[in-house]
Amino acid sequence: MKTARQYEVLAKTRYLSALLRGGVRPERLCLHKTLLPADSSLDAADCPAGGRDGLNQWLADGITEERPKRVLDLGCGFGATLFALARRMEGQFVGLTQSAFLVKTAASLAEKEGRANELTFHEGEFALLSTLGSFDAIVAVESLSYFDELAEAARLLGEALRPKGSLWIVDDWLRKPLPEEHTDVRGLCETWGRRRLHTAEELEAAFAGKGFQLVENRDLTPQVPALRASASPRSGWLRLAARRLPGRQLRSLAAAYLGGFHLDRLYAASLMEYRFSHYVLP
Numbered sequence: 001m002k003t004a005r006q007y008e009v010l011a012k013t014r015y016l017s018a019l020l021r022g023g024v025r026p027e028r029l030c031l032h033k034t035l036l037p038a039d040s041s042l043d044a045a046d047c048p049a050g051g052r053d054g055l056n057q058w059l060a061d062g063i064t065e066e067r068p069k070r071v072l073d074l075g076c077g078f079g080a081t082l083f084a085l086a087r088r089m090e091g092q093f094v095g096l097t098q099s100a101f102l103v104k105t106a107a108s109l110a111e112k113e114g115r116a117n118e119l120t121f122h123e124g125e126f127a128l129l130s131t132l133g134s135f136d137a138i139v140a141v142e143s144l145s146y147f148d149e150l151a152e153a154a155r156l157l158g159e160a161l162r163p164k165g166s167l168w169i170v171d172d173w174l175r176k177p178l179p180e181e182h183t184d185v186r187g188l189c190e191t192w193g194r195r196r197l198h199t200a201e202e203l204e205a206a207f208a209g210k211g212f213q214l215v216e217n218r219d220l221t222p223q224v225p226a227l228r229a230s231a232s233p234r235s236g237w238l239r240l241a242a243r244r245l246p247g248r249q250l251r252s253l254a255a256a257y258l259g260g261f262h263l264d265r266l267y268a269a270s271l272m273e274y275r276f277s278h279y280v281l282p
Contacts, residue, residue: 003146003193004098006256007031011078011102013253026109027053029078032142032170033274035223047223053080059139059168060084062278066166068136072096074129074157075143079106079121086118094132095121129156136161139168148195150206158210158281167212167279170220172263173200175273184262184271191259200275212279220274224267 018028030052037050048058059081069091073082076095086093103121110119147153174197178185266272
C-alpha cells in the first residue's frame with residue numbers, strides 16, 4: 001500500500017505542476033526519470049532523446065516496428081508511452097497502475113484525444129495482469145524492480161504474452177549485490193516500500209528461467225543526470241518531514257523524495273545502473 005499511496009500523491013503533484021506550466025498533456029506528465037541527451041560516449045541515434053518524454057518516444061519507435069496489435073504498459077503512470085504508440089499506429093493499448101487518480105486522469109486524456117476506444121486504463125496490483133487477457137507486447141518502465149521476486153514477475157508476464165510477444169523493460173538495477181544494511185539500500189527500501197533491491201544479473205536469470213530470449217541490453221546510465229554522492233542537508237529535513245508532517249499524503253510525498261535521494265546516492269557511487277532490456281517469448 002505504501003507504493004500505491006506514494007504514486008497517488010506524486011501523480012497529483014506532477015499533474016498540478018503540468019497545469020501550472022502551461023497545460024496537462026501526456027508528455028508533460030511522465031513520472032519516470034528525466035534523461036540527459038546522449039553524450040559523446042554514446043551513439044545518439046540509438047539512444048533516447050533527453051528530457052522527460054524522450055524515453056517514451058524512443059520506446060514507441062522500437063515497439064512500433066514490430067506492429068503489435070495489443071500492448072500493455074505495466075505501471076503505466078499517466079500513459080505517456082501508450083499515447084506515443086497510439087499516435088503512431090493502430091491497435092489496443094492497455095495501462096495498469098495502482099493509482100486511481102492516474103487511471104481517471106489518463107482515461108480523461110484519452111477521451112479528449114478521441115482515443116477512448118484505443119486506450120484503456122485499469123487500477124490494481126500487478127497480479128491483476130492475469131485478468132486483462134493476452135498481449136503482443138508489454139512495456140515496463142521503472143516498475144519491475146518493485147517485484148519482491150523477479151521469477152514471479154517473469155511468470156506473470158510470460159503468461160500474459162502471446163507467442164512471439166516482446167517485452168520492453170527500463171529500470172534501476174544494482175550493479176552488484178549489496179548488503180541489506182547498506183545505508184542507501186536500507187533507506188530506499190524503507191521509504192519506497194520495497195523488501196530488497198535486485199541486480200541486473202538477477203533480472204536476466206529470472207527471465208531466462210521462464211524461457212524469455214534476450215534481444216538487446218543497453219546501459220542508459222550515462223543519461224541519468226549527474227548526482228552527488230555526499231549527504232545533502234535536505235536529506236535531514238526530508239527524514240523529519242516523512243515522520244512528522246501532518247497528514248499521510250504529505251508524509252508519503254516526503255518519503256518518496258527521500259527514497260529518490262537514496263537512489264541518487266547509489267547512482268553517484270556507481271552502484272546502480274539504468275538498463276534497457278528487450279526480450280521475446282518464443
